[in-house]
Amino acid sequence: MSNEFDNDSIVDKFTHFLTNGKFRKTPERYAILRKAIELHSHFDVDALHMAIERDSYHVSRATVYNTVELLEDAGILSKNVFGQNPAMYEVNHDNHIHLVCKRCGKIREIENSHIAGHVMQLHTEDFTADSFAITIYGLCGECCPKDKG
Ligand SMILES: [Zn+2]
Ligand SMILES: [Zn+2]
Structure with a gap:
């Protein structure tokens, strides 16, 4: 991707979203967001989960899945379904x-x-x-x- 993300404002946006929706601000959710930003490409939930596990950071697949949905609702991630592939996500740009x-x-x-x-x-x-x-x-x-x- 050609665009550089403004990571701080993305994180702020997520914090506002979690606060407004009365969702818990867990470290796991922020770790998942940071990894999604770092991947800087299109990914499915399993690829994101694997990338987090590679850092020896353990979260359940369900947590990754739920957080990805929250990030989509927050307008931070967008979802694309390409052909037969699983849904792919990317940071909105x-x-x-x-x-x-x-x-x-x-x-x-x-x-x-x-x-x-x-x-x-x-x-x-x-x-x-x-x-x-x-x-x-x-x-x-x-x-x-x-x-x-
Ligand atoms: Zn090809
Ligand atoms: Zn894209």
Whole structure:
């Protein structure tokens, strides 16, 4: 991802969310958030859980799952379902386009201000767009090598 996250403001946002919702501010929840930020990519709940375990920090999968849902409700994580894969999460950042390889599942991100401008100007009755997610499916370079010569 090209964007750097403002980690402090993300953590503050989560604190506000937990306070307002009267959720407990447990160290586990913050450890999960910090790891999600650190991964800096798209991940599913199991990958996030494994990354936390690798730091020898033990939390249950259920805790990871519940915290990911809280983070989604807080508007910090966004959820994408790509094809048959489990739901993938990422820290919210600017509108971007996902290129998903149908064979190996690799996800790439691109930004295209031309498309973004068009999408945000779509005039749909009784609807005002404020963000978007576009997924394009195909084959990545490794799964579909270009002919040379
Ligand atoms: Zn591929
Ligand atoms: Zn993304």
